[in-house]
Amino acid sequence: MWIDALYINQSDIEERNHEVKRMGDIFRFATRVVAWIGPTYEGSTLALAMMREIARHVVWKSNRACKPRSGCSDPSWHNFTIPLRLNKFVEIAIANVFSRSWFRRLWVLQEIQLSSPSSVIQCGREIIRWTDLQGAAMVVLSKHDDGTAGKLRQHLWEMSRICFYSKGIKLDDLFWKYHDLGCQLPHDRIYGLMNLAPSGWSSRIEPDYSLPVLDVYRDAFMAYSYHYGRLDLLPRTGVNGTGTLSSDEQWPSWVPDWTARVLDTVPPANGFNAASFSPAHAVLREPNELEVAGIRLGSVTHTYRLEIDSFADLAEYFNELGLEKIMAKEYLPGETVLDAHLHVITHSKFEDRNPSSGCPTLEQLREHILNLAQCRESRYVLTQYESNVMVGLQDSYLFITDEGYLGHCRTRGTVELGDQLFIPLGCQTPILIRSTTNNKHRSLGDCFVHGVMSGETLLGPLPANYTVQRRSGPDGVHRTKFLNNNTGGHTIGDPRLISIPFPDGWLFLKFGMEVDDPDYCPLFMNSETKEIVSYDPRMTMCALMERGVNIQTP
Incomplete structure (x- = not known):
């Protein structure tokens, strides 16, 4: 018989460190x-x-x-x-x-x-x-x-x-869904999930309740980065409000605060892949300083605090912007500024991108909003869809950059003029960063920016006959897939990479669908060394720079 409340001396840190690692086996084999x-x-x-x-x-x-x-x-x-x-x-x-x-x-x-x-x-x-x-x-x-x-x-x-816990749950989802459950110590937010987490990450974690919680969270973040070669936890950082651990000025902005409920702009499993299949390039320069490589997309020149509670409010906002003007002005080739706003407001939650989701098409939502803006009756009933969209707009800012990008950011802080848009390599979504001193920056958290969410800044626009869709794989994970409009076929492989040759010795192996693989994980193998990596060798920092992509560190 085992009674954990009695058989672990909670006041003995060394004993607690030892027992936490074997708790999984105790319950697994009971x-x-x-x-x-x-x-x-x-x-x-x-x-x-x-x-x-x-x-x-x-x-x-x-x-x-x-x-x-x-x-x-x-x-x-x-x-x-x-x-x-x-x-x-x-x-x-x-x-x-x-x-x-x-x-x-x-x-x-x-x-x-x-x-x-x-x-x-x-x-x-x-x-x-x-x-x-x-x-x-x-x-x-x-x-x-x-x-x-x-x-x-x-x-x-x-x-x-x-x-609804699933034994096949990815580490990102494990953190996102369960980190706010009750526990005695902030260390438990990591140690309490170890035995449920994929072994590739958990094997890098050594429980130590004597460490400051910042060290525990930083080590958990770096273990993720080293194991997966990605920075998909970086969007879960930013401003979490007063009274949180991360509100301390000494807390590095790139370290997630798992004691605070994250205010995501783009929650996990939305199938975006802004940095495509690139590996992260992150170097820990000092204990609290992380150097990250990626794409800079200019600075914020306009910002607007969103205070809308309905599609009627949204229609009124468009009237204030000048409805005819945003219907006529081009954002991307063949796309108006009005449509760009609809993409940003909804995070592209349209039937076009999310088949069989019950969402309206872009055309249907546009018609619905225009009817509201022009005081006409709409033929669409979008009550539940409207409610879902409005929840995602709480504590929100819209912003425009000097390069013309339109974006949305949810934050408990502010979005200010001069904040910079940045896509880290190995990261599913863009983030906003703010300059501090000595050419350093703080992360403000993730954002949605129309026109960059599917690797466009690294690979250019999609071929005209392809469309990006969000679809679930055999492992239940939603990923970006590419629809060939001519054949009706889907592929996870990016058609923009077809014409780019592999470095010598490298070839595609398979798409990683195991629990210990990152969400976006094509596996490639070197035929000579037999090394297997979970990124595309054509998307490394060096390979991108050789093709003229302007990779920088903030």
Whole structure:
């Protein structure tokens, strides 16, 4: 028997350092884990009885498919269009169970997710298999209707993060989804996820609670950079507001603050690839100073604090800009400034780029906004789409650079004139940076800039017969794919690279789809040395500079 709360001396740092590394094996090899969530209280007996009843009829698969359990003849149980219609007392009881702190603790994630299928949740004397509770919760979440109590919906969404954990989750998503779960020490934001993380990264982490938290977070960032050869954690940095660890002037702006909820402009899994298949070029010059190579795209010359809550507000904003002017002015060849604004405001969330997403096409959204701007009735109902877009515009700035790029940045700070647009090599999105002293800069976080999100600054525009789309791969990761409009075929390989020869000895191997591969990971092999790398040898800093690409360090 193992009781972690009793068997680890939390006051002994050396013991804690040692035990944290083996916690994964303890839960992974346990015959059964019993997770105690507290005593019987506030209808917990009623709640767990209902969850067992639901689980008696349906099975929730790891691929998020709901199937009828053997012997269930009622199809309504696994039909998500038919709500459960729970009575008020049951809803409140279930909400009370899921409001318990156990469901918001970081260490719980590894304890229950690494455990065997026979593991259980215990509340007072009531017991339910974890897999049954997990499945029942997902069924309730999927089958709830607008009449479901708000408190229940809130706690179901929170609990779903633990239920939807996947053993194939990428490290970027692991950090993004779970770093804000409750824990005692800021070090736990890294150490508490180690045993769930891909081994290539976690093997580089040595738990040490005696270190300052800045050292722990910096080492985690550098371990990511060294292992993956990418800087995809860099966009998760920036201004996190007062009272956070990163608000300290001594905190390097390039080190993520995993104690703060990141205000992403472009959340992960949106399928952008601004630096294409290039490897990062990052050198730690001093403990808190990182030199990064990439493309500079000019300085901010105009900025506007977005304060819109609806598409009607957006239409009014376009009227203030001069609707006829932005409809006539060209942004990119064949594209107007109005369309560029629609791309930036929505992050290109159109059916054109996201097939079968339920989003409108660019043409449909343009028509909808123009109707609103000209006080005409629209034939499109975009209520949910509008709501989703508006959430992504909170705490936002639009900006224009001296090179004519239009962008969007979410930040708890400000976007100011003179801030610079920069695309680091080996990074999915651009970032904004601000000059400090001695030719150094601070990261302000990520941004969306129309016309650069698919490697255009490194490789030029796409051929006319190709379109960029966001599509899911066999591993569930959404990536940039290229649609050949003539053949209808898709490829992850960039058509702009076809005419560029490989360096001697290098050849394409395969696209990396394993959990320990970065999101954008074509694997290439040197036929002579047998070395395998997760970047395109034609996209290294030296190769780009030889082709005339102006690579700089900020």
